[in-house]
Amino acid sequence: MALYYSLKVFKDVYQLILKIFEYTKDFPREYKYTLGQDMKHDALVLVRSIYRANKAKSKTEYLEAFLDDFEILKLEIRLCADMAILTPRKQGAMAVLMDTIGKQITGWRNAGL
Helix, strand or coil: CCCHHHCHHHHHHHHHHHHHHHHHCCCCHHHHCCHHHHHHHHHHHHHHHHHHHHHCCCCHHHHHHHHHHHHHHHHHHHHHHHCCCCCHHHHHHHHHHHHHHHHHHHHHHHHCC
């Protein structure tokens, strides 16, 4: 079993978290402490799911939880883009990472490791 912090998916999720923390600093005050805080929390929850999945014998439960939480985060990011809180460039940077993360987690779940 690899250490969770050496997994490629963990590194990608960590990069996504850094981007979310960086981008939410520039949110208008109205959204910084509501939507911005929710996005930060939801992104950090993803790391917990990776840790738990990597540690567990039956990973499916944690990977499914990851995918559920991941969908919520994707919705929040889309909402930010639709409300013009995030620039298309920032949304695009996160979309590339999120696509990679989604493929890795789905592959991990389907492999049944």
